[in-house]
Amino acid sequence: MAGKCVLAPMVRTGELPTRLLALKYGADLVWGPETVDKGIIGARRVVNSKINSIDFVKPQTGGQHDEKVVFRTYPTMEAGKLIFQLGTASPELAVEAAKIVAGDVAGIDVNSGCPKHFSIHSGMGAALLKDPDRLVDILTSLVTEVGVPYSVPISVKIRLLEAHSDTIGLVQRLCTTGISRVTVHCRTIPMRPRDPAIRDVLSEIAKVCHEARIECFANGDVNSRAHAEELIEEYGVDGCMIARAAETNPSVFLPGEKLPWLDVAKEYVRAAVEVDNHFPNIKFCLSHIIPGKTDLYPLISRSKTARQICEILEIPYEPPAPRVEEKLDKAVEKVVRVEMVGSKAVQKAKSSSTVKAAGGGGPVKHGGKKRKERGVETRSKTIPEQEPQQAAIVT
Incomplete structure (x- = not known):
């Protein structure tokens, strides 16, 4: 060695x-x-x-x-x-x-x-x-x-x-x-x-x-x-x-001889994006590579994302592609989230319909003025009393 x-x-x-x-x-x-x-x-x-x-x-x-x-x-x-x-x-x-x-x-x-x-x-x-x-x-x-x-x-x-x-x-x-x-x-x-x-x-x-x-x-x-x-x-x-x-x-x-600092800065950002390095560390390291008196330095300092840094340095933003499993996980998560929201809406509509059937749909006071309870019947008709996942499939 x-x-x-x-x-x-x-x-x-x-x-x-x-x-x-x-x-x-x-x-x-x-x-x-x-x-x-x-x-x-x-x-x-x-x-x-x-x-x-x-x-x-x-x-x-x-x-x-x-x-x-x-x-x-x-x-x-x-x-x-x-x-x-x-x-x-x-x-x-x-x-x-x-x-x-x-x-x-x-x-x-x-x-x-x-x-x-x-x-x-x-x-x-x-x-x-x-x-x-x-x-x-x-x-x-x-x-x-x-x-x-x-x-x-x-x-x-x-x-x-x-x-x-x-x-x-x-x-x-x-x-x-x-x-x-x-x-x-x-x-x-x-x-x-x-x-x-x-x-x-x-x-x-x-x-x-x-x-x-x-x-x-x-x-x-x-x-x-x-x-x-x-x-x-x-x-x-x-x-x-x-x-x-x-x-x-x-x-x-x-x-x-070492390479020009701008070439190195661009190469660093390409590598950092490719390996999904966390953004604060990208900025920290660039603050040492890019001279403080250059026009680029304050632009990089004010950047908020790796994409913005790529735009400033005029290089493509090419993050690693998500895995197939990640895409499926996100799709399932979105379906579950929509189902939960839909189920809550269904329950709310059912509850509102029950109140109206019991005679609770008359005028109510709000802010010192009378206003009519609106939307109960509309909601109960618009949202079917069934699982909404058929409309929430994500491909």
């Missing part, structure tokens, strides 16, 4: 359309966004024949018919290339979560580098760097209970510790767990993307990994495939992750 150029795990940006574009443009592997263990535990695996994907779904407050896609993969392009990044602070929960997706991914990566609150709360993400015993337990459990029986590689992504010697010591411990790869984000926990990456300890980290016969990837300020190849050569790592540069333009994985 030497010399790889891969897509880094990115929350929101790392959803399916971005991953597909990265693979199309030449990424060797793609990481999905961090998924918390409890978020995937209990998910149901569904083969989505509408877009040829594998969906992991969980019921929402509305029950089984209101399900949320927690994780989605597209085997046609992602088979053997998708790494599932897991957010966890528990060996038991990590194993339970990993088993759910193990058969559909090319690897499971533990996030112990993200410094943001949504990741470090409850001891996940970069918080694990301050609790190395727990991190070692998690990785060892995953290797033993998931990696070996499911033949799926287990890896970990870390950040630098403040002292280089501490980072080396941590990596040495991680290499004893049986994992296949360590990815180093070359920044410390307090550092932010605007801070330049620190690489002066990277060669030593790679050496420790190679002595244990595992891979070492680098992350942080990698701008293109050509840049990744330079870093691989200089520091002896096995691969490099690209994050922000790929977020702005996934064509950075091409061996030559």
